[in-house]
Amino acid sequence: MADDSLPRVATDAVIFTVIGGTPHVLLVQMKKKPFAGRWAFPGGVIGARETTEAAARRILRTQTGVTDAYLEQLGTFDAVDRDPLGRVVTVAWFALVPAAGVALKTTDRYADVRWWPASRLPPLAYDHRAMARAALARVRAKLGYSNVAWSLLPKAFPLSDLQAAYEAFLGQALDKRNFLRKLLALGLVVPTGRRTAGCAHRPAALYRFAKRAPAFVDVL
Amino acid sequence: MADDSLPRVATDAVIFTVIGGTPHVLLVQMKKKPFAGRWAFPGGVIGARETTEAAARRILRTQTGVTDAYLEQLGTFDAVDRDPLGRVVTVAWFALVPAAGVALKTTDRYADVRWWPASRLPPLAYDHRAMARAALARVRAKLGYSNVAWSLLPKAFPLSDLQAAYEAFLGQALDKRNFLRKLLALGLVVPTGRRTAGCAHRPAALYRFAKRAPAFVDVL
DNA sequence: ACAAAAGTGTTGTTACTACACCCATGG
């Protein structure tokens, strides 16, 4: 048993993706009391010589297999009674991953793992509802002033997919022409020269991000 | 002695103000080894039933007497070796206070307390240099898209003081006319009807913030 | 031929930037 006077330090990972034009987050279903059956963000107490960032990367890898996603510290949640079993201070991180090629892996720690639409979450354990709100607000803002959308898409993508990702998180429709113009003018995306194939309509040009690394840009 | 396998949780407070047109931060001089004589942000391990926000408010009150400043979580710093005496995870908060009416109070914990110009800091203890960089970047950004500048000024102020605060943090000159127009158009400041007096030049109209509470606005 | 999504230009409006002179007060 841990010393009652010292808080334990944990990490929670809020993992976002876009599925079918709407933002989704990864939730796990808890096994243990007092939240058995409840859904929550995957997380846990950090190792003795582990940083919270390393823990977040570990969780991301364990649950999704993704290793190079955009990962950012969201903030620390430390209300005294947030965990009924004792004082736990948790550092939340959020990640953006492309939906394609992610195979969710359940572990024996959890009863289930699932993508949930970010706007229709089930009741969550701990203070994870507030965490979800904060994370969604952060991602929305971040998309507007940075290039982090690269982390939501595969290396090459039709422009409509990128636009759909923006529309999904921003919750509003954007104009195709203005959107393309802006992104090209900023040098954010560049054409690969390749095209989509096998879809029942005109093939789309594939683009890639000029930089797949965080940068500040006025997208909107 | 604390259990070596459990990190301790601390808070550090990065307290900003504007003095003579340049941004300053509050630093304390450490007494104890291994950083005796070094400057650092005031901070310390949190109480058993204390949140990091409460701790930050306590530190702010203790060092400056200020109780109602804008306070925001900056982020958590948790490199394994950031404290040579053992694992300490610290949650940094930053505050904005008006220079006028702040009487710095030293405590017996520290050898000295002083305002330092944010661009010319002495060597700092721990990872506080990185903390300072992050805090300054955050404040700069925040001033651009929010009304938090209210926390840097007294309740009534001449417009030139507000402009000086912006210029101090942004590091660039702004145009008087454009600045006033923008703030009025946004409804961010309103004239009080009163004027400055006793200065050796034309008296300035005093303004106040429409809201002295956090809000999002496109200032720049 | 039809369905489905891709691609492509122009125009009006708005917001931003740049800029210089006179005014009120204290000493």
Next chain:
DNA sequence: CCATGGGTGTAGTAACAACACTTTTGT
């Protein structure tokens, strides 16, 4: 009367928003 900072308007420019039809492919 002089020094100091306060106060005020306009015009050019650049960015943004709104908008509809044609093209290419698969079935």
